[in-house]
Amino acid sequence: MGDVRAGMLLVATPGLLDPNFADTVVLLLDVDADGALGVVINRPSAVPVSEVLDPWAESCAEPEVLFRGGPVSPEGALAVALLRDADAAPVGFREIDGAGGRIGLLDLDTPVELVADTLAELRIFAGYAGWGAAQLAAEIEEGSWYVVQGELPDAFGEDPSQLKREVLRRQPGDLAWLSTRPLDPGLN
DSSP: OTTOOTTEEEEEOTTOOOTTTTTOEEEEEEEETTEEEEEESSOEEEEEHHHHOGGGGGGSOSSOEEEEOOSEEEEEEEEEEEESOTTOOOTTEEEOTTSOSSEEEEOTTSOHHHHGGGEEEEEEEEEEEEEETTHHHHHHHTTSEEEEEOOGGGGGOSOGGGHHHHHHHTSSTHHHHHTTOOSOGGGO
């Protein structure tokens, strides 16, 4: 997976029919020889963060709900944070390699008052997506994913329903055309 690295996005292709990932955008958090880990960033749930992790609710980006991060460990929570200043990383923050220093994982056991002033954005995910060694490379090879560069605001947008279209639209060449593809092209 030479060109696939943390901080990049996986955008589901129309051929990816697995209900866990159809029409998703995944932010890769970690990629190495043992596999890859990421979170689906465009699937909000109906569960307000205040019902599950109340101290963090005020720090979360709109909509202030848990996001369904993936099918692995859906009872657990991961927090992705965007710092105001890359040079002021708080305790409990681990930068996502290759993502510019401002975006990373935040340990939810860290007291909110120690980090709240350092956060520009925060999003909490229930579960995550994981791939074993060579599994993601095989899925990319078979055409299940477009691999594109992520941008800092991608994980924190107010309207996640438009994220896939926005990410594709900013790509060069043929990928930009796919942003206008209807869900069911047979209806055209």
